[in-house]
Amino acid sequence: MMKVDIEKCIGCGLCVKDCFPGDIKMVSDKAKIRNIACFKCGHCIAVCPANAISTDEYNMDEIKEYSKEKFDIDPENLLNFIKFRRSIRQFKTIDVAKDKLEAIIEAGRFTQTGANAQDVSYTVVRENLAEIKELTYETLNHIGEQILSNPSPENQAYTRYAKMWINMYKKYKENPVENDKLFCNAPAIIITTAFSDVNAALASSNMELMANSLTLGTFFSGFFVRAASANPEIRDIVGIPEGKHIVTCMTVGYPDVQYKRSVPRKAAEVSWK
Numbered sequence: 001m002m003k004v005d006i007e008k009c010i011g012c013g014l015c016v017k018d019c020f021p022g023d024i025k026m027v028s029d030k031a032k033i034r035n036i037a038c039f040k041c042g043h044c045i046a047v048c049p050a051n052a053i054s055t056d057e058y059n060m061d062e063i064k065e066y067s068k069e070k071f072d073i074d075p076e077n078l079l080n081f082i083k084f085r086r087s088i089r090q091f092k093t094i095d096v097a098k099d100k101l102e103a104i105i106e107a108g109r110f111t112q113t114g115a116n117a118q119d120v121s122y123t124v125v126r127e128n129l130a131e132i133k134e135l136t137y138e139t140l141n142h143i144g145e146q147i148l149s150n151p152s153p154e155n156q157a158y159t160r161y162a163k164m165w166i167n168m169y170k171k172y173k174e175n176p177v178e179n180d181k182l183f184c185n186a187p188a189i190i191i192t193t194a195f196s197d198v199n200a201a202l203a204s205s206n207m208e209l210m211a212n213s214l215t216l217g218t219f220f221s222g223f224f225v226r227a228a229s230a231n232p233e234i235r236d237i238v239g240i241p242e243g244k245h246i247v248t249c250m251t252v253g254y255p256d257v258q259y260k261r262s263v264p265r266k267a268a269e270v271s272w273k
């Protein structure tokens with residue numbers, strides 16, 4: 001429940017103005033939250049100049065007061081940071097400490113979600129990565145064989161991938177360390193699951209930026225997501241909650257490659273109306 005401390009409330013009405021579901025009214029020059037339509041976005045807590053609003057549903061201790069020095073990012077630096085980020089497919093054989101993985105998840109946790117659903121869950125795999133990897137390779141190999149043995153028009157588009165997956169599996173079996181094209185020997189993966197794909201994808205993007213700022217490298221494994229959607233055994237091993245589905249799988253490790261510059265891209269397709 002959202003609560004207003006009447007003693008602190010100065011009756012400025014900023015919370016009323018910023019409350020998207022219109023759940024706050026002014027009563028006798030004090031803000032009153034009905035807690036009916038409220039979807040607990042916390043805007044009222046953030047906007048109040050008197051710090052008069054709190055909730056018993058979230059941890060209030062983690063709230064930070066704004067400071068320009070700590071909260072602002074120079075736009076040129078931000079854009080350069082985005083331009084310089086790369087998918088990393090060469091990792092050092094160094095483990096990633098738990099606090100670093102927690103910091104990455106924190107970036108996901110504070111990413112916006114539709115209707116403030118906060119429905120994204122995170123599964124960090126380190127211990128049984130080998131088992132999951134093996135099962136994923138087997139599954140991709142199986143999907144590949146199925147696609148090649150049934151050249152339907154729908155499957156035609158995936159022929160290239162089918163051949164790639166079969167080849168990846170073969171090479172992996174020959175030398176699992178040298179030829180790991182699935183996770184590229186990353187020491188950890190973080191799987192996001194959600195009710196909404198958009199929510200988990202947005203969270204993942206912020207998580208990647210956070211990982212980069214921690215000098216870690218990542219790439220998203222679409223192959224893992226493809227395999228997990230085809231083989232429920234993978235979902236079981238990873239322990240995906242009922243109703244949620246796997247949206248992204250992010251490998252995490254320390255890069256064993258250094259890029260000297262950014263890459264070129266297609267011009268943006270933009271229409272101005």
Ligand SMILES: Cc1cc2nc3c(=O)[nH]c(=O)nc-3n(C[C@H](O)[C@H](O)[C@H](O)COP(=O)(O)O)c2cc1C
Pocket residue numbers: 085086087088089219220221222223224
């Ligand atoms: C949804 C998604 C799935 C991806 N799946 C894979 C994958 O399975 N294996 C892989 O090596 N890279 C994968 N990538 C990385 C892309 O190939 C990479 O982002 C792209 O080539 C551009 O390179 P950059 O990330 O270095 O800018 C994936 C990226 C995204 C966004």
